[in-house]
Amino acid sequence: MARLLNWPSGFGIRAWQPLSGPRAVGSASSTSIGGFTQGVASAFGGWAYAFTFPVCKDRAARRLRGWVTGMHGGANATRVPFYDADGMTFAEAGVSYSDSILRFGNPWANGQAWENGENWAASLPTVSVAADAAKGATIVTLADSFWGYGLGDGDFVGFYPLHFGKYTITEVIAPGTYRIWPPLRKAITTATRATLNPTLAMRMTGEDAASLSRGLSHMEETTITLFEVFDDDVRDYFAD
Numbered sequence: 001m002a003r004l005l006n007w008p009s010g011f012g013i014r015a016w017q018p019l020s021g022p023r024a025v026g027s028a029s030s031t032s033i034g035g036f037t038q039g040v041a042s043a044f045g046g047w048a049y050a051f052t053f054p055v056c057k058d059r060a061a062r063r064l065r066g067w068v069t070g071m072h073g074g075a076n077a078t079r080v081p082f083y084d085a086d087g088m089t090f091a092e093a094g095v096s097y098s099d100s101i102l103r104f105g106n107p108w109a110n111g112q113a114w115e116n117g118e119n120w121a122a123s124l125p126t127v128s129v130a131a132d133a134a135k136g137a138t139i140v141t142l143a144d145s146f147w148g149y150g151l152g153d154g155d156f157v158g159f160y161p162l163h164f165g166k167y168t169i170t171e172v173i174a175p176g177t178y179r180i181w182p183p184l185r186k187a188i189t190t191a192t193r194a195t196l197n198p199t200l201a202m203r204m205t206g207e208d209a210a211s212l213s214r215g216l217s218h219m220e221e222t223t224i225t226l227f228e229v230f231d232d233d234v235r236d237y238f239a240d
Helices: 058-070 099-104 231-237
Strands: 015-020 048-053 077-081 139-141 156-160 167-174 177-181 193-195 199-204 222-228
Touching: 058 222
Parallel strands: none
Antiparallel strands: 015 048, 048 222, 077 199, 139 177, 156 167, 156 193, 167 177, 199 222
16 A cells, blocks of 8 residues: 655745646537537646755755655655645734744743754644535635634635645635635534645656756755645555
């Protein structure tokens, strides 16, 4: 059985480019007698991204090449924690942190840091799901707390626990009720939490999806092309 790898530790993304998105059926070929071209939304399709990693060397280069090798040209998948550089600010998300917490993080309740001396980093709050929704649904409803009523077109949202999927808000139907794309990869309930930091499971699109180039002093920028692995497929085929 295939494996689900962790994202390489400490690696940020210098740039990302979506390569696929919503698909339509018959948008260019189904023409009526009156000359009207009809297109209908397709339930198929998923996220594909080209991720560009920055120049690196030494330990970082070893970890990157180990991760790329471990992906085995698409035989294995990886978790992709998705950070939206254009996402909500803390203020927009309905939370306020002191300058000290923003700079140094927040310790545990007993005032202690982690074993490595680091504190919890400031993070965006999560929101409860207000109504159950089945797998494949395109409408979700969130509770009226923090940013639950504050999403708009283009915002990214995900769910947890144990939910692989990144969804884009395409319509605000009512406060807290949103139309999303793609359709839900897994059913959600009122016990589910919504997050602004979704996690995808993705695999390489083929053996040529990544090309590592080592120069005299460092590893050059690396672009790797990944395609979404749906939530149920992760559990069926990538659980080794």
